Amino acid sequence: MIIQEKDISVVIGFKDWGVERLLISVKSILSSFGELEGEVIVSDYGSVVDSNVKNLVEDLGAKYVYTETDGKWSRSRALNAGFAESQGRVLVSTDADMLFSPSAMETIGRRVLSDPGEALVLQCRDLPKKYDSVGILAAGMDWDAFERSSTLRPRWGMGGMMAVSRATFLLLRGFDERMEIYGGEDMDFAQRVRWSGRRLSWISDDTVRMFHMWHQPTRTETSKTLEGRQAIEFNRRVVLEDKSIIRNVVKWVHKPADAKPIASVVISTKDRAEYISDSINSVLAQTVEDIEVIVIDDGSTDGTANVVQSFKDHRVKYHFREGAGIASARNYAASISLADFTVIHDDDDLMFPDRIENHFASLEAGVAGTYGGWIDFDHSTGEVISSNPGKKFSLEALLFSGKVFAHATLMVRTELIRQVGYDFRLRSGSDYNLAIRLARSGAVLVHTNHFHLIRRLHERQVTHLDTAVQKASARLISTLGMQSIRPGKQRVLRTEFSKAPGVAVTGDSDPAALILPYLPDHLVARRLELHLEKGSQLPARLSDRDGFKYVSTQDVLNRGPIEIEATLDDASWDDIVALRGAEISFTIVYAKRRADFIVEYPQITDQMLPVLHRLIVGDEEPGKGTMRLICIGSSDLFPDTVPDANSHYRSASKNESVDAISFILSDGENVKLKLSQLGIDPIGVYIELQRPKLNEQGQYNWKEAVSLVS
Amino acid sequence: MKFYWERETSTGVCSLGAVPGSYDSHPLISNLLIDYIPRLVGNPRISVAFTLAFSSSISGEIEFPSKVGPELAAGVQRLLEPTAVSVTPIDLEPSQFTYGENVFVLNYASDTQPEVTWAGFDSPRCIGLNLTDMSDSFSAQYRNEVLSVPTNAGLFATMNNLGQFSHEPFIAVAVMLSEDYDVGTIRLPKGTLLDENLRRVGMLLQTCGMNLELQP
Numbered sequence: 001m002i003i004q005e006k007d008i009s010v011v012i013g014f015k016d017w018g019v020e021r022l023l024i025s026v027k028s029i030l031s032s033f034g035e036l037e038g039e040v041i042v043s044d045y046g047s048v049v050d051s052n053v054k055n056l057v058e059d060l061g062a063k064y065v066y067t068e069t070d071g072k073w074s075r076s077r078a079l080n081a082g083f084a085e086s087q088g089r090v091l092v093s094t095d096a097d098m099l100f101s102p103s104a105m106e107t108i109g110r111r112v113l114s115d116p117g118e119a120l121v122l123q124c125r126d127l128p129k130k131y132d133s134v135g136i137l138a139a140g141m142d143w144d145a146f147e148r149s150s151t152l153r154p155r156w157g158m159g160g161m162m163a164v165s166r167a168t169f170l171l172l173r174g175f176d177e178r179m180e181i182y183g184g185e186d187m188d189f190a191q192r193v194r195w196s197g198r199r200l201s202w203i204s205d206d207t208v209r210m211f212h213m214w215h216q217p218t219r220t221e222t223s224k225t226l227e228g229r230q231a232i233e234f235n236r237r238v239v240l241e242d243k244s245i246i247r248n249v250v251k252w253v254h255k256p257a258d259a260k261p262i263a264s265v266v267i268s269t270k271d272r273a274e275y276i277s278d279s280i281n282s283v284l285a286q287t288v289e290d291i292e293v294i295v296i297d298d299g300s301t302d303g304t305a306n307v308v309q310s311f312k313d314h315r316v317k318y319h320f321r322e323g324a325g326i327a328s329a330r331n332y333a334a335s336i337s338l339a340d341f342t343v344i345h346d347d348d349d350l351m352f353p354d355r356i357e358n359h360f361a362s363l364e365a366g367v368a369g370t371y372g373g374w375i376d377f378d379h380s381t382g383e384v385i386s387s388n389p390g391k392k393f394s395l396e397a398l399l400f401s402g403k404v405f406a407h408a409t410l411m412v413r414t415e416l417i418r419q420v421g422y423d424f425r426l427r428s429g430s431d432y433n434l435a436i437r438l439a440r441s442g443a444v445l446v447h448t449n450h451f452h453l454i455r456r457l458h459e460r461q462v463t464h465l466d467t468a469v470q471k472a473s474a475r476l477i478s479t480l481g482m483q484s485i486r487p488g489k490q491r492v493l494r495t496e497f498s499k500a501p502g503v504a505v506t507g508d509s510d511p512a513a514l515i516l517p518y519l520p521d522h523l524v525a526r527r528l529e530l531h532l533e534k535g536s537q538l539p540a541r542l543s544d545r546d547g548f549k550y551v552s553t554q555d556v557l558n559r560g561p562i563e564i565e566a567t568l569d570d571a572s573w574d575d576i577v578a579l580r581g582a583e584i585s586f587t588i589v590y591a592k593r594r595a596d597f598i599v600e601y602p603q604i605t606d607q608m609l610p611v612l613h614r615l616i617v618g619d620e621e622p623g624k625g626t627m628r629l630i631c632i633g634s635s636d637l638f639p640d641t642v643p644d645a646n647s648h649y650r651s652a653s654k655n656e657s658v659d660a661i662s663f664i665l666s667d668g669e670n671v672k673l674k675l676s677q678l679g680i681d682p683i684g685v686y687i688e689l690q691r692p693k694l695n696e697q698g699q700y701n702w703k704e705a706v707s708l709v710s
Numbered sequence: 711m712k713f714y715w716e717r718e719t720s721t722g723v724c725s726l727g728a729v730p731g732s733y734d735s736h737p738l739i740s741n742l743l744i745d746y747i748p749r750l751v752g753n754p755r756i757s758v759a760f761t762l763a764f765s766s767s768i769s770g771e772i773e774f775p776s777k778v779g780p781e782l783a784a785g786v787q788r789l790l791e792p793t794a795v796s797v798t799p800i801d802l803e804p805s806q807f808t809y810g811e812n813v814f815v816l817n818y819a820s821d822t823q824p825e826v827t828w829a830g831f832d833s834p835r836c837i838g839l840n841l842t843d844m845s846d847s848f849s850a851q852y853r854n855e856v857l858s859v860p861t862n863a864g865l866f867a868t869m870n871n872l873g874q875f876s877h878e879p880f881i882a883v884a885v886m887l888s889e890d891y892d893v894g895t896i897r898l899p900k901g902t903l904l905d906e907n908l909r910r911v912g913m914l915l916q917t918c919g920m921n922l923e924l925q926p
Contacts, residue, residue, distance in 0.1 A: 117872050199735040199769035201793050365736035395721050419865055420845045437845035441862045442739045483848040484722030484745050
């Protein structure tokens with residue numbers, strides 16, 4: 001989407017401060033655009049004082065944007081909210097107490113337009129006390145007087161004005177929205193600008209001036225509160241410690257409409273209908289949502305098209321081509337990718353859910369791409385075949401060592417793929433070939449210190465089917481890559497790098513445990529604990545699922561709060577993707593290989609027991625609905641075989657020996673009668689409503705989820 | 711920005727690098743690589759090569775590995791305008807620098823070769839300098855008056871200049887190789903048009919005893 005209709009947009013973050021100062025500032029900026037098409041946006045971040053700001057700002061010809069907040073001021077979020085509504089090719093951030101000289105913004109705008117590789121900052125000049133808003137209004141815009149009486153502020157921070165190209169702002173994904181109050185956000189942004197390959201220049205032009213209108217300082221007030229001090233300290237740590245270039249990776253709340261996806265995940269495939277669902281699901285289950293998934297089908301004939309097209313997620317983009325090889329398919333993907341970064345993924349692998357997040361956390365200055373470790377597993381058993389942390393990337397490591405990195409663990413700048421490209425003449429081995437050529441070209445790739453994927457080993461892998469071709473292509477590029485290295489030096493490097501250690505990777509001590517929750521559905525049973533909140537909208541597929549349970553419990557004697565526990569047994573990758581899509585967070589609390597199942601009892605948690613024991617047995621009808629009846633007692637209370645019993649529960653408590661059985665209760669069935677028919681006399685009974693009904697607002701009514709009966 | 715170079719890295723190439731200062735950008739491709747080990751390179755030429763290679767990243771202070779004359783420093787500042795830069799260390803004592811008789815005829819298009827002809831004993835000798843993409847070519851070679859040298863200058867130019875092509879990194883490579891081939895003039899590829907930026911590049915080359923020309 002192209003929405004750049006203005007040359008320059010200036011955003012002022014604002015909340016309940018001096019309206020007069022704001023209006024003077026806006027007026028001065030509107031008068032400084034010269035021949036450029038400019039706009040001023042006042043981003044009001046949660047003002048609570050009704051001071052008619054909107055009308056006053058709009059009367060001047062500026063744009064007013066209001067954001068509802070929880071009361072906390074965040075300059076970062078305020079600026080982002082303003083830029084989200086901007087239309088300029090040059091984006092300028094400034095404050096509500098700055099006065100700009102005539103033509104200032106024209107000069108700034110023209111310079112960035114002519115060289116988008118430069119970001120501009122401007123030193124602030126402090127006006128004396130007599131030039132507060134009242135004094136300025138009384139004296140008029142006497143620029144000579146301002147020049148004579150002002151003092152130059154040192155180059156603290158970024159001065160109070162920063163101008164960047166729109167492309168730069170979008171690449172960095174704006175100011176860091178974690179930062180609250182203010183302090184450090186412009187320093188953080190400026191250093192990320194430089195890390196991203198744009199230089200920073202202080203404007204030294206006598207016609208470009210920025211004066212700070214005098215007012216009582218506010219920072220000392222802010223730093224008096226604990227919350228204020230904590231926020232300022234947090235901001236400081238971000239500036240000093242967070243070296244990642246791109247922020248708001250998991251969620252960019254105030255995202256402009258023309259922002260591209262953060263990453264293009266590229267899957268090249270051929271005749272992998274059996275595996276590709278898992279591969280795509282593992283991408284859609286990422287913690288990072290703002291992606292596109294480009295599937296290039298290199299001439300499949302096995303129904304891969306139907307499988308991929310069955311995904312109704314708009315992020316999945318399917319492209320069929322006549323078979324031309326994986327290298328050609330990947331080059332084509334790079335030519336159509338929207339994002340600045342390409343995540344390579346294979347059609348038979350599964351990513352860990354935080355893979356893309358980890359890529360960006362390690363993307364620092366001068367880094368062209370990031371990669372991680374990988375774990376090979378047996379497709380038929382789920383056993384770990386090998387755990388591969390990977391090694392430090394370099395041309396020497398690639399030439400003289402093994403298992404440096406797996407191509408499918410890589411995220412790299414899309415432009416780099418376009419420039420260097422896969423060698424389309426190679427049927428296989430084009431990934432190693434690209435790695436050598438990237439290293440030789442001076443591209444720096446760094447390890448994220450995380451595992452990125454689990455790699456399915458099966459009989460139809462390219463490595464198995466095309467081993468000879470792969471080896472031959474590797475030999476060719478290795479030979480060429482060593483051409484410039486003297487033979488004696490080659491011997492030294494071979495000795496040195498053959499012993500190169502693997503990178504330390506989180507989870508390397510127990511790879512089997514690490515991969516277990518993320519194996520394909522046929523290998524593992526998982527239970528998810530859903531973190532539901534009031535108003536959570538469950539995906540339709542889950543409320544109909546057999547394994548979905550939720551319990552809303554309340555200590556009715558003591559009128560305690562309603563507590564919701566929701567779990568999903570035997571959760572599939574489809575379920576996980578559905579939850580991500582509904583923005584419902586979850587934890588995989590349990591995962592077990594199906595091969596290890598003998599008899600498995602879901603457990604009643606310790607937290608549930610006190611509530612269950614306090615259940616009062618009454619005469620109430622349970623009402624309509626499909627219900628699960630859970631009878632609690634010691635095991636000897638239950639007959640050996642209970643008709644329809646579909647699961648047994650065993651208490652997790654160490655001190656109490658409590659067992660339970662459960663079975664489905666038909667609609668409207670009388671519980672007392674049912675228990676009598678079964679010959680059960682439990683010490684407690686409770687019922688879960690399997691499918692809560694939607695209320696008039698289309699939300700589930702959790703209060704109806706449980707009934708107490710006798 | 712503080713510059714450094716390695717005549718021969720462990721992988722057998724020549725590398726020019728830079729440590730960014732407070733306002734410089736961090737290049738996405740950090741080192742200009744040349745698959746050739748230069749034998750002779752004088753300090754003024756290295757300083758000019760550094761400036762040309764990293765011109766799109768510099769802002770603020772520049773620190774060369776060795777002292778430069780005030781004319782060279784002024785040439786650097788002129789090239790980088792309107793970005794304000796200060797150059798160190800400056801040597802106010804006059805010093806000699808190397809001149810060259812020959813001409814490098816540059817080519818960096820993958821599908822063409824530099825056109826070189828011998829114009830007789832009284833004319834400068836023209837040597838074609840074919841700068842090839844390092845990701846697809848390996849080892850330097852000299853044949854029929856054409857020196858082919860793999861370099862990452864093309865990638866360096868586009869990746870470090872927001873996708874925009876720039877001649878400067880290629881000219882920097884030519885400067886690095888010039889002394890070995892007694893070259894004093896660099897002739898730009900056919901079809902190159904002189905603009906304000908190239909005019910300033912030419913003025914900078916003059917400060918290390920070299921010239922820049924367009925092909926007729």
